[in-house]
Amino acid sequence: xxxxxxxxxxxxxxxxxxxxxxxxxxxxxxxxxxxxxxxxxxxxxxxxxxxxxxxxxxxxxxxxxxxxxxxxxxxxxxxxxxxxxxxxxxxxxxxxxxxxxxxxxxxxxxxxxxxxxxxxxxxxxxxxxxxxxxxxxxxxxxxxxxxxxxxxxxxxxxxxxxxxxxxxxxxxxxxxxxxxxxxxxxxxxxxxxxxxxxxxxxxxxxxxxxxxxxxxxxxxxxxxxxxxxxxxxxxxxxxxxxxxxxxxxxxxxxxxxxxxxxxxxxxxxxxxxxxxxxxxxxxxxxxxxxxxxxxxxxxxxxxxxxxxxxxxxxxxxxxxxxxxxxxxxxxxxxxxxxxxxxxxxxxxxxxxxxxxxxxxxxxxxxxxxxxxxxxxxxxxxxxxxxxxxxxxxxxxxxxxxxxxxxxxxxxxxxxxxxxxxxxxxxxxxxxxxxxxxxxxxxxxxxxxxxxxxxxxxxxxxxxxxxxxxxxxxxxxxxxxxxxxxxxxxxxxxxxxxxxxxxxx
Amino acid sequence: xxxxxxxxxxxxxxxxxxxxxxxxxxxxxxxxxxxxxxxxxxxxxxxxxxxxxxxxxxxxxxxxxxxxxxxxxxxxxxxxxxxxxxxxxxxxxxxxxxxxxxxxxxxxxxxxxxxxxxxxxxxxxxxxxxxxxxxxxxxxxxxxxxx
Numbered sequence: 001x002x003x004x005x006x007x008x009x010x011x012x013x014x015x016x017x018x019x020x021x022x023x024x025x026x027x028x029x030x031x032x033x034x035x036x037x038x039x040x041x042x043x044x045x046x047x048x049x050x051x052x053x054x055x056x057x058x059x060x061x062x063x064x065x066x067x068x069x070x071x072x073x074x075x076x077x078x079x080x081x082x083x084x085x086x087x088x089x090x091x092x093x094x095x096x097x098x099x100x101x102x103x104x105x106x107x108x109x110x111x112x113x114x115x116x117x118x119x120x121x122x123x124x125x126x127x128x129x130x131x132x133x134x135x136x137x138x139x140x141x142x143x144x145x146x147x148x149x150x151x152x153x154x155x156x157x158x159x160x161x162x163x164x165x166x167x168x169x170x171x172x173x174x175x176x177x178x179x180x181x182x183x184x185x186x187x188x189x190x191x192x193x194x195x196x197x198x199x200x201x202x203x204x205x206x207x208x209x210x211x212x213x214x215x216x217x218x219x220x221x222x223x224x225x226x227x228x229x230x231x232x233x234x235x236x237x238x239x240x241x242x243x244x245x246x247x248x249x250x251x252x253x254x255x256x257x258x259x260x261x262x263x264x265x266x267x268x269x270x271x272x273x274x275x276x277x278x279x280x281x282x283x284x285x286x287x288x289x290x291x292x293x294x295x296x297x298x299x300x301x302x303x304x305x306x307x308x309x310x311x312x313x314x315x316x317x318x319x320x321x322x323x324x325x326x327x328x329x330x331x332x333x334x335x336x337x338x339x340x341x342x343x344x345x346x347x348x349x350x351x352x353x354x355x356x357x358x359x360x361x362x363x364x365x366x367x368x369x370x371x372x373x374x375x376x377x378x379x380x381x382x383x384x385x386x387x388x389x390x391x392x393x394x395x396x397x398x399x400x401x402x403x404x405x406x407x408x409x410x411x412x413x414x415x416x417x418x419x420x421x422x423x424x425x426x427x428x429x430x431x432x433x434x435x436x437x438x439x440x441x442x443x444x445x446x447x448x449x450x451x452x453x454x455x456x457x458x459x460x461x462x463x464x465x466x467x468x469x470x471x472x473x474x475x476x477x478x479x480x481x482x483x484x485x486x487x488x489x490x491x492x493x494x495x496x497x498x499x500x501x502x503x504x
Numbered sequence: 505x506x507x508x509x510x511x512x513x514x515x516x517x518x519x520x521x522x523x524x525x526x527x528x529x530x531x532x533x534x535x536x537x538x539x540x541x542x543x544x545x546x547x548x549x550x551x552x553x554x555x556x557x558x559x560x561x562x563x564x565x566x567x568x569x570x571x572x573x574x575x576x577x578x579x580x581x582x583x584x585x586x587x588x589x590x591x592x593x594x595x596x597x598x599x600x601x602x603x604x605x606x607x608x609x610x611x612x613x614x615x616x617x618x619x620x621x622x623x624x625x626x627x628x629x630x631x632x633x634x635x636x637x638x639x640x641x642x643x644x645x646x647x648x649x650x651x
Binding site for chain 1: 520521522528530532538539550551552553558569570575576577578580582583584585600601602603604606623624627628629631632633635636637638642643644645646647648651
């Protein structure tokens with residue numbers, strides 16, 4: 001009823017007779033129920049719906065001038081009547097985990113969840129360690145003992161009931177409440193047969209090289225391809241070497257002890273092989289990029305394997321962009337990167353931490369979305385893991401974020417782009433075509449028109465190293481609000497410039 | 505207004521009680537279906553680009569008593585280049601720069617059902633300001649309620 005009335009009020013074509021007749025029938029029914037002399041509880045419910053009916057009636061048969069649709073004339077939401085009562089509810093909960101075989105951890109399979117974090121008044125995210133919201137699919141909850149636990153969402157099962165794409169393969173490790181558990185948390189990874197040391201320089205460089213190979217499209221170069229294949233072989237060879245060296249230690253071990261021992265050897269082999277793997281791939285990458293060897297590449301300007309912390313995650317750089325930021329910037333001319341925020345939402349963006357976060361990240365950060373929100377549409381929407389920017393000129397209208405120096409963001413190794421909007425899954429493992437995708441700075445700089453899109457994984461920290469050069473608000477009032485929110489957070493500068501120079 | 509745009513406006517308007525609508529189908533060049541969703545009832549043409557809002561991100565909220573809602577951050581405005589736009593029978597067809605072919609046509613039974621849920625959400629749950637913000641068909645992200 002309200003839908004039809006609002007539709008016609010908006011269209012300005014008059015509420016049709018059939019809607020009026022339907023409303024009259026509902027109204028008569030409500031009146032009839034009232035006349036029946038309901039009990040107190042029903043009376044309250046009737047009063048609730050009568051109030052809504054009166055709001056609709058006021059629009060259908062207006063007495064005097066009515067406000068326009070966008071100035072208070074829209075029939076407001078007819079909320080369902082809610083009352084407190086005691087009822088019996090049967091809830092099915094997962095049974096206790098079956099006894100785990102010796103040497104293994106018990107894993108409880110349950111409906112998937114997300115942590116239920118919340119954003120405080122100061123924009124900081126916190127989580128009490130317990131609150132969780134429902135998600136699609138299943139997850140394994142593993143008790144690691146001493147207040148530590150792990151949650152893993154498997155990849156398996158690609159149907160609609162499987163875990164949300166943006167959660168697939170994610171491992172969550174939870175420490176007891178309080179500070180100072182970081183080192184122990186990392187150590188606990190060992191219980192899951194994962195490498196349980198803080199990231200070493202070699203591991204950081206390995207991640208950096210792999211990301212640069214992908215970002216710069218080097219995987220098609222024969223030398224790099226061969227080096228990556230050989231790197232895999234190095235791990236196997238190191239495992240064999242370790243087995244030969246330490247086989248005597250296995251004498252007298254029980255079956256579970258043997259399994260644990262073998263896994264330990266594999267982890268050790270991974271760690272031992274890493275420096276050699278890095279050297280091998282660095283050399284190949286160097287040659288593919290015109291350097292004499294890996295040493296020359298490592299000493300070159302822009303080569304920096306140390307990841308940067310940004311908005312709650314790590315970002316690795318692209319050495320081809322970092323080597324010469326001016327050269328990366330030049331082809332853009334007067335263009336930059338833009339992101340248009342809808343409606344009056346700019347204030348919300350800064351109130352919630354000042355991170356332009358992807359849908360998935362927002363959930364972890366406690367930025368309110370609808371509870372129960374499904375990602376069944378994830379494949380359709382093009383991925384909840386990224387934020388979307390466009391190449392364009394400096395915006396004259398807001399609310400818009402603008403980076404006049406595109407290299408501020410394109411120096412990241414995790415972006416990819418399309419010349420026009422791309423539809424469908426962006427998951428490269430989905431088997432779906434990603435034809436037309438580019439990671440070339442020159443190609444992105446040549447984008448014209450508003451329909452291109454450049455995707456950045458997780459999001460962008462607007463108050464950190466990747467700050468925009470311009471935050472264009474939609475009105476003076478919005479600017480005032482944004483400035484007030486930033487002042488309350490103690491933010492005086494954005495990207496090295498005074499807040500007032502950036503927020504316009 | 506060109507013929508294809510008149511056709512699009514007519515499909516999107518959806519009749520007296522929004523009983524019809526339009527859907528967007530996108531296929532890769534090899535013919536594989538990449539995307540199918542109904543289109544919200546607004547569009548914008550600017551600088552050689554058609555802006556539409558595919559209706560995605562629907563879900564059943566766990567609280568608030570609403571039967572169905574949408575993530576407005578997921579249902580963001582999307583762009584289709586108009587360089588090759590043409591009417592082909594009962595379809596508006598255009599090639600995208602991302603090696604895909606987009607077709608807009610009257611909504612089928614499956615997409616129409618989701619579109620009607622969207623209409624209910626927009627017309628009865630959102631306030632007029634939120635609705636107007638959607639109607640402008642711009643914005644790469646949505647913050648605040650229903651994000």
